[in-house]
Amino acid sequence: MASNNAPENSLEQSLQVRDDEFIEASEVDADAPESAYGDENESYTTSLMSSVRNYRYENGRRYHAFRDEVYFLPNDEMESERLDLFHEILTRRCDGELHLAPIGTNPQRILDLGTGTGIWAVDIGDKFPSAEVLGNDLSPIQPSLVPPNVRFEVDDMENEWLYGSKFDFIHARYLAGAIKDWPRLMDQAFKFTKPGGWVEFQDFDMKFYSTQGEFSPGCPMDEWTKLVVKGLKKIGVEPEPGPKLEGWLKDAGFTNVHEKVLPIPVGVWPKNKQLKEIGALDYHQFLEGLEGISLHLFTNTAGWKPEEVQVFLVNVRKDLKNPRFQAQHNLHVVYAQKPLDAE
Ligand SMILES: C[S@@+](CC[C@H](N)C(=O)[O-])C[C@H]1O[C@@H](n2cnc3c(N)ncnc32)[C@H](O)[C@@H]1O
Known part of the structure; x- marks a missing residue:
């Protein structure tokens, strides 16, 4: 039975029949033309797809069009490049591993929440070719040429989930500033x-x-983070989920909860070669990302003019480039298991 309470804005849910869901005769549109049905189907799909690709533009950056509220980061080429660079940084920081959870060698169903460019989902699909990998995101910015076991859907993960079956592994990375209700997401x-x-x-x-x-x-570099946190709080999303993940997971009922806090250097100042390389990449990631992270937030929540943002960022960049600053920031990696005897 197709669900009647599917969120209106879930494109995948409106286009695809999932695993154990069937549409019954009473739900067939009697007016749907029988001739040229393929054309009709195609034009319906095309118009839905164009509505989620009908991106909005603000101060020269592109944002998703999936729901009214804007997720604060752009979804354009420049941001996609930064996300792919961040993927490199984060996997290197995890010693080349895509995950630290001991998921075994044969997971069957994997879900990646807020998949971004889909780079993690594609890599995990390559690692486990017999697994079915699903990545969701507000933006359809994922490539179309992907391994056959990987697929993407446009969806808001804060809507009610309607998946036909459960997952062996659910993964979510870098959702700082994205989520309003983390406890509900964990549930x-x-x-x-x-x-x-x-x-x-x-x-x-x-x-x-x-x-x-x-x-x-x-x-200025410190003031910048404070302004970002303030702006994100103002739009009602959690700016700093990292340190809270462990508690939320326990509250949701997960056990075997493990947390690893991994400092990430900004710049080439560490002696250790691996950290030096990570620091070099992170420095570039911040230089590329500063504008995208700040523009929508500062102009919409603090009333700054775009030019004022750019002037302020000049000073933040100076700090970033200062070799004596030797700054770092923390990545929290938290994994947990659903008890075997849980419903
Ligand atoms: C900072 S990016 C991280 C992307 C990816 N997880 C990674 O690590 O490369 C966050 C992503 O979450 C997506 N996102 C934000 N809020 C979302 C929501 N409510 N539902 C689905 N995706 C969301 C954004 O569109 C963006 O692509």
Whole structure:
């Protein structure tokens, strides 16, 4: 039975019949033309697809069109490049691993929440060719040429989940600033994880700090993070999920909860070669990302003019480029298991 309470704005849900769902005769549109049915179907799909691709533009950056509220990060080429660079940084920081949860060698169904460019989903699909991998996102910015076991859907993960079956592994990375109701998200993840299955969340707090460098509170780089946190709070999303993940997962009923806090350097200052390379990439990631992270937020929540944002960012960039600052920030990797005896 197709669900009647599917969220209106879930494109995949309105286009595809999932696993154990069937549409009954009473739900058939009697007026649908029988001739040229393929054409009709195609034009319907095309118009739905064009509505989610009818992106909005603001201050020269492109944003998703899937729902009225804007997710604060752009979804254009420049942001996609930054996300792919971040993927490299985060997997390197996890010693080349796509996940730290011990999911075994044969997961069957994997879900990637807020998949972005889909780069993690494609890589996990390559790693487990017999698994079915699904990535969702507000923006259809994923490639169309992907392994046959990987597919993407446009969806808002904060809507009610209507998946036909549960997952062996649910993964979500870098959702800072995206989610309003984390406890509800965790409850939905719990419900849709198979008993004995795993979830993994990798996320941030926003703060830069230094153990030995000259980065100090009150500098433009520090003020920038405070403004980002303030702006995100104003639009009602959680800016710093990283340190809270562990508690939310426990509250949702997960057990075997493990947290690893992995500092990420900004710049080439660490001696350790692996960290030096990660720091070089992270430095570029921030330089590329500063404008995208700040523009929508500062102009919409703090009333700044775009030019004022650009002027402020000049000083933030100076801090980023200062070799004596030796700043770092923390990635929280938290994975947990649904108990075997859970419903
Ligand atoms: C910072 S990006 C991270 C992308 C990806 N997880 C990664 O690590 O490369 C966050 C992504 O979450 C998506 N997103 C934000 N809110 C969402 C929501 N409510 N439902 C689905 N996707 C969402 C954004 O469109 C964006 O692509």
